[in-house]
Amino acid sequence: MVLCGATLVVWPLALLVGWGLLVVGRRGLAVLVQVGAAVLVGCAGAVGVVAAAFSG
Numbered sequence: 214m215v216l217c218g219a220t221l222v223v224w225p226l227a228l229l230v231g232w233g234l235l236v237v238g239r240r241g242l243a244v245l246v247q248v249g250a251a252v253l254v255g256c257a258g259a260v261g262v263v264a265a266a267f268s269g
Contacts, residue, residue, distance in 0.1 A: 220257050
């Protein structure tokens with residue numbers, strides 16, 4: 214449940230921050246924020262699937 218909440222909060226915020234940085238001209242930092250958010254959301258999803266598989 215916590216992972217779902219984190220995903221629903223982190224992903225949209227990271228997208229907004231990434232686009233904001235891109236508009237300001239900080240392309241490298243925008244890419245870093247987007248990739249970091251993608252890795253975080255991917256790991257949260259994988260942990261969620263494993264937790265669901267073992268919780269019965």
